[in-house]
Amino acid sequence: MKRAAIGLGVIVIAGAGAAYALTAPQPVNAERLSAIAALEGDAAAGETLFWAGGCASCHAAPGSQGDARLTLSGGVRLESDFGTFIGPNISPHPVAGIGGWETGDFANAMLAGVSPGGSHYYPAFPYGSYARMSDQDIADLFAFLKTLPESDVASLPHEIGFPFNIRRSLGGWKLLFFTDEPRVTLAQADEQLMRGQYLVEGPGHCGECHTPRNAIGGFVSGQWLAGAQNPDGDGVIPNITPESSSMGDWSASDIAYYLESGFTPDFDSVGGSMVDVQKNMAELTASDREAIAAYLKAVPGRPNGWE
Numbered sequence: 001m002k003r004a005a006i007g008l009g010v011i012v013i014a015g016a017g018a019a020y021a022l023t024a025p026q027p028v029n030a031e032r033l034s035a036i037a038a039l040e041g042d043a044a045a046g047e048t049l050f051w052a053g054g055c056a057s058c059h060a061a062p063g064s065q066g067d068a069r070l071t072l073s074g075g076v077r078l079e080s081d082f083g084t085f086i087g088p089n090i091s092p093h094p095v096a097g098i099g100g101w102e103t104g105d106f107a108n109a110m111l112a113g114v115s116p117g118g119s120h121y122y123p124a125f126p127y128g129s130y131a132r133m134s135d136q137d138i139a140d141l142f143a144f145l146k147t148l149p150e151s152d153v154a155s156l157p158h159e160i161g162f163p164f165n166i167r168r169s170l171g172g173w174k175l176l177f178f179t180d181e182p183r184v185t186l187a188q189a190d191e192q193l194m195r196g197q198y199l200v201e202g203p204g205h206c207g208e209c210h211t212p213r214n215a216i217g218g219f220v221s222g223q224w225l226a227g228a229q230n231p232d233g234d235g236v237i238p239n240i241t242p243e244s245s246s247m248g249d250w251s252a253s254d255i256a257y258y259l260e261s262g263f264t265p266d267f268d269s270v271g272g273s274m275v276d277v278q279k280n281m282a283e284l285t286a287s288d289r290e291a292i293a294a295y296l297k298a299v300p301g302r303p304n305g306w307e
Contacts, residue, residue: 023171025114033104036135041103041143049141051283053130053203057276058087061153072097073151078124080231082217083160085124093150106142107135113174120170122158123178123217129205131180132198177218183207184224184299192287196295199288209237209273212305225296226305235272236304243301255293260286 027033050056056064059072073096076087091097098106105116113120113127121127133141163169183201186193200206212220212228220226227239238246247255247264254265259281262270270278281289 022175023168025118025120025171026112026174027108027114027118028104028112032135033107036107036138037103039103039136039139041139041141043140043143043147045137046140046142046144048284048288049133049137049203050144051280052199052288053141053205054277054280055090055145057280059090071149071151072145073153074155075153078231080124080217082164083158085122085158085160086156088155089151089153090145091148091151092146093152096152096154097150098145099150103139103142106145107138110138110141111180113170113178120167120174122160122167122170123173126205126208128178129202129208131178132182132202137203173216173218176216186295186298189298192291192294193298195288196291196293196298199292200295204292206240210240220305223302223305225299226302228305239302239304240296241299241302242297243303245304248301252290252293252297255296256286256289259284259289259292 028036055072056069058076058078059074060069061071061073061075062077064071072089072091074087074089078085078087089097092099094100101116108114108116109121109125110127110130110133112131113123113125115121158165182197184197186197189197207219207225210225210227212223212226214220225239225241227244228237230237238244240247242248250258250265258264258270259278261282262275262278264270281292
């Protein structure tokens with residue numbers, strides 16, 4: 001019995017050690033970080049990524065309008081079943097924001113969900129999508145962020161209870177769900193479709209809201225962009241595949257115009273959290289909005305994910 005107990009103890013300790021190692025934050029490899037750091041970022045190109053990525057929607061102060069959306073002082077509250085996540089200050093302020101970050105710190109955050117201090121970020125920060133961004137786009141976006149106004153507003157802590165406040169457990173979530181592989185395979189994709197796929201699956205992170213999730217926050221397999229329950233409990237986030245009950249019969253031109261103007265083919269107007277998204281999309285070029293629309297018409301149709 002004593003030997004059995006010792007053997008069981010060894011197994012438990014070994015298992016705990018393996019789990020601890022497997023859940024460790026995994027930053028971007030040093031060779032790639034070095035290559036990104038050597039790139040010259042283009043702030044003008046980075047502005048397109050800023051709007052495509054919706055940075056202002058989560059990181060500008062709540063209710064900001066106009067130029068105030070470029071002051072990324074944080075404070076937006078994102079409700080979820082796991083607690084409330086609060087957008088941090090990502091302005092160039094050297095203390096309150098990310099002004100003290102190196103390019104490698106930014107790349108690790110965007111591509112691996114790892115903080116400068118070496119801990120996991122919660123996937124409320126959509127690095128699960130940003131991981132598809134190119135090295136040059138990471139450098140360009142970081143260059144643009146450096147041009148924005150500084151804010152000395154301190155970031156607020158997330159309101160997350162046990163056990164979700166154990167960040168190490170996010171390593172297990174990443175093992176299950178974190179990937180930089182394409183979400184769908186598109187047959188005979190031309191340049192426009194490839195651009196649309198990049199924008200939607202990468203910086204645009206559309207699937208983060210429009211795809212249903214399982215009990216531990218991973219995307220439901222085979223339901224890409226099929227719509228989901230609104231995480232704050234108020235209504236649903238629509239299905240945006242070709243089988244959508246609300247927009248499945250929209251043409252690609254209808255979708256592109258909606259992203260530009262905020263008006264549907266029936267002359268209804270954008271509402272809810274999509275208001276901010278549409279404002280961001282309106283800042284893109286017409287060709288980028290058309291690419292997004294082409295992609296949304298090309299993805300596999302799915303029944304509504306909230307049914």
